[in-house]
Amino acid sequence: MNKAPVRQPSHKPLAPADWRVDIGHRLITLMPYKAVGTTVFMTAFFVVYLHLLHHPVHTVTLMPLTPIDHWIRFEPWSLLIYLTLWVYVSLAPALIESKRVLFGYAAAIGGVCIVGLVIFWLWPTAVPAPQIDWAQFPGFGELKNVDGTGNACPSLHVATAVFSGFWLHRLLGLSRAPSWLLIFNALWCAAIIYSTMATKQHVFLDIAAGVVLGAVGAIFSLKLLLRHEKAISPRTITKPSV
Numbered sequence: 001m002n003k004a005p006v007r008q009p010s011h012k013p014l015a016p017a018d019w020r021v022d023i024g025h026r027l028i029t030l031m032p033y034k035a036v037g038t039t040v041f042m043t044a045f046f047v048v049y050l051h052l053l054h055h056p057v058h059t060v061t062l063m064p065l066t067p068i069d070h071w072i073r074f075e076p077w078s079l080l081i082y083l084t085l086w087v088y089v090s091l092a093p094a095l096i097e098s099k100r101v102l103f104g105y106a107a108a109i110g111g112v113c114i115v116g117l118v119i120f121w122l123w124p125t126a127v128p129a130p131q132i133d134w135a136q137f138p139g140f141g142e143l144k145n146v147d148g149t150g151n152a153c154p155s156l157h158v159a160t161a162v163f164s165g166f167w168l169h170r171l172l173g174l175s176r177a178p179s180w181l182l183i184f185n186a187l188w189c190a191a192i193i194y195s196t197m198a199t200k201q202h203v204f205l206d207i208a209a210g211v212v213l214g215a216v217g218a219i220f221s222l223k224l225l226l227r228h229e230k231a232i233s234p235r236t237i238t239k240p241s242v
Helices: 019-028 031-054 067-071 078-083 085-094 099-122 138-146 156-174 179-198 204-228
Strands: 009-016 234-240
Touching: 031 085, 031 099, 078 085, 078 138, 078 179, 085 099, 085 156, 085 179, 099 156, 099 204, 156 179, 156 204, 179 204
Parallel strands: none
Antiparallel strands: 009 234
16 A cells, blocks of 8 residues: 655745844843943043043144034034934944954944044144033033033044944844834934034034044944854744645
8 A cells, every 4th residue: 555655844934034033132142241341442432532632732723614514503402312322332232243243343443433532632623612601501511511622523423423323234234124224223323423513512524534434444344344243044934835
């Protein structure tokens, strides 16, 4: 008596694994390295940054204004966007799941900051004081007391935002995040850049130099490091053949 052939299960690829699951996995991977590393990096940066800000070794140069600086007005609400940088720059390293890439990322953004700090040391710059009564804006008074308007060009606020924006775009792409999230990332980065002028912390030339510094550092580091980061893979299920 002949037996019916045993049907082998077939593997059919489905839609890519959920991007939210992949991002969640990335966030918890290497978490101690990310938490401690981000804290140590920011602390070390601010120690050097504030020292150069308050103790310039050369004559401070006032940055010239351009028509764009006159066109973009002071907007008190932009302070909230300006302060979101410290959340924004933490997102890209939080999404890295390879230790090699994470350490390389830290070295790359550290290199961007070091270039900026060396420029501040060799050529200290400041933003011309705007005709604004800061006493009417208490939040800005605290900002001016801590950050001031020195260490102007290149704007490291902008450079680190642009660097983070490039990396976030590519990392979200590896997770196959939806297009709206990529657009949101670009808009957030652009809003931070705008806020540096709307708060009158920087002028247009500072912004332009910061964009170049951040973009060059990001493009170079992405080309060198991202090949070691894995993209999300399609999931499969097993179904019996009909």
